[in-house]
Amino acid sequence: MITVRKLLHYGVACFAFLTCKSSAPTGGSSPKSTPIPSPTLVLAGDYPDPSVARIGKAYWATATSSNWFPAFPLLKSTDLIHWETKGFVFEKKPDWADFYFWAPEIAPEKGKVYIYYTAHKKDGNLCVGVASASKPEGPYRDHGPLVCQTDGSIDGFPMRDENGKLYLVWKEDGNSVGRPTPIWAQALNEERTALVGEKRELFRNDAPWEANLVEGVSMIRQGDYFYAIYAAAGCCGSACTYGTGIARAKSLLGPWEKYRQNPVLAAEPSWKCPGHGTPIEKDGRHYFLYHAYSQQGGVFVGRQALLREFRFTNDGWIAFERTANPATSVAGSTKDDFNGSALSTAWNWSVFRPPVVQVRQGQLQLTARPDHVGAYIGHRTISPNYTARTTVTPEQPGAWAGLAVIGDDENAVGVAVQGGQVRVWKLEKGKEQALGTAQIGKVPRVTLLAKVQNGSGISFSYSTDGSSFVPVGERAIDGSYLPPWDRALRVGLTAKGTTGQTAQFDDFTLNSGL
Template identity: 55%
Template structure:
């Protein structure tokens, strides 16, 4: 992908006057070769499909390890590994059980790094009774288990987006953003020494730079640093990160020494939107086989793409004659190819719940797997017990089968739903002899459609269909999916545009409401992405 403007590309390779991007491609290759940089490779994005904001990556041995923001979905911070930066496997989570005791929500921007034989995760979270703060956890192996060491810094305006780096003398530092934009103030990027254990800051903090350029808008954030050619380079994101009105883009600054002075690139931003992806930013620079990449996030530009979430992309760059990074592939009007969305089928055949399932971070459900079934204990509050799965495209179908309806206690309902968070959901629920389509908005529930369950109903298959992320249709089948009965007439889809909070994508999955003594049983869950 780029996400690079044509004028920037022309300027980067010194070829002003070339008429079109197509005519430019051979010249670009020659110019890149002249810089003794490898010829760019083709990357098919997204490499992290679904909602993986603020991705970070490091190489440990022969393997690349990555993590990403989980926000208010648990388990906290996915752990993924890859041998090639493009094919990733989810292998666990930094905090797979309880989240750190000092924090309650907004688990953002984990930065994974390796130093002195240990793996470190520097992350942001909301401090109980306080504001956003930066914490750190460590492990002897990248897959964990991780030990949390608590917060390192929590300024009154909030502290987020930490990045560890050694200065030119080898002293470890923590770089982070002061969250001044939360109160209408500038956003300084700070650096301060750390102790050898990475568990405390020492010495004096120094401001590196802040938002000063018009394109940066209200903030700079998400700094990632590399050393190249005698400089520290700081890749950073700026402007509005999230939602349909996002304005995010990526810039770069450099300095001979960590504490500066820092110079921002005159041709910033270096990474902007194209016809396929919009609002790219907040990532980590990484090298593989002589090629340089930024693993970062962006929204799919297709209608409804922002409701999928910020997906993980890999964008290649080279170093120009002036020593600045330049993103080299694609361009406006030339949409990059996109990787097909993976199909999901969970038959609940294992001994434990699959790693891809998520839940509201403050309300972990009680769930077990056995005999090819999922057993979900109901919850009487906060919208019920929720298990959700990230979506991959704006158009998708999800199904599940609800078993043993007749044994559900009175006052218990269970079914299939699309979730924004515990207070916002669209759910098809069965129980008490009825089937209900329920809209939950800001914690208030409204029954949109209600009908009697089929007489003598056995297993009940439920289906949710979404188009452009906002148009939802629901149906049920009493004969294992051979025939379907829609809950609403054609053309009267339910509007789900209200579902996700500003920083998250939609999840789809299963739900159980009612007394904590009730258990709902599910057989198989599928999620299938559909063409636009």
């Protein structure tokens, strides 16, 4: 893979499965480490539904990718703070699934690593599946879906009961059809290939603050109790209402009791809609890794991963700490000179439109598509304010080579160059609109520049000498319509044209927090 100077991505890890269920008693003799300020931004950018695990001496994390591909990034850390993407669970879609790759749960046990995940079944609905590998970086072998209910099944979490019996805990997605959302548990065979016996309901959305759903359950066992940390209400988008609740039971199968003071995490001055994470015990302290939208970056940057300390109270509940006001975005820069032989792990693309790319001799070649945005690859952003630039070789009759802010296949805003013309365009619900053009004549190189302010104010310019930039198109394009409901924007490279045409890119630079 290409070595890329990373953006300031931060990370954390936790025991997401069996290593998370047992811990030293509160007030015991376990050594206390220096606490991490709570909350702390640890994975900046679009990392929803984070899950982490300690495997050997390292920590591994993953997160929802939804319709961005490859699916489920695999991030490694040795210090719980700095993370490196080492690969992905799926470079190719499993045979049974087509989109919505959600809520992966990483669970190591007995020399193997399991990923429980949600995906949409072809000609069906949402299902919980599982994949496994002999090492955390993979390769992963998919074992297919474990449960596919009529209304959809999501957010699988493995847990052993008080007798050591393995169960899968998941949510029935009733809210998608206006129904309640039971949290189920059912025994799982040790091969992780099938559920066995009968399912049992643990609890459902029956408290006013939970609104139309409960979901994203993770569990930890402490003392006499199993604790479920769960999310409720509206997960996503600018009108989200997500919060985090606690329930407890002395047996995994219940009865379960909800905390009267729920939600234990709700909107704060810097962050909103906190939820869907996993607990970790580290050096005698307990933390919760979860996602939230920053009040500054919101839906444009996406649901970012935060770490927050919690403690077990004398009356047998969980209390979350607050010791800091974390930054809501991160400044940094990255540059890809395409000096390797393959595409960097920093790049994503649409699950529906896999790109055809070649990386060689310091140049990226992207094969064009004729429709919608064209072919494209995208990069996460970590701040609502950033600039992105690329240098292209305009060819005649090559493809339109461009730079764009991308929501999905049918919603994007960009600038592109072909031959002697630069044009700015807007795609909304699949309909394209021209926003301006400029004639530049025959030049060997053109640098395209995008500037984004407050997540949605977009403007473009170009340069034929790499230093003096000329604005083109509207000065303040409104990109507020761009983010899909469940994920954040990408900024990236596009190629639009007839089959067989290509676009050539010399570099890509992203400067964040400007």
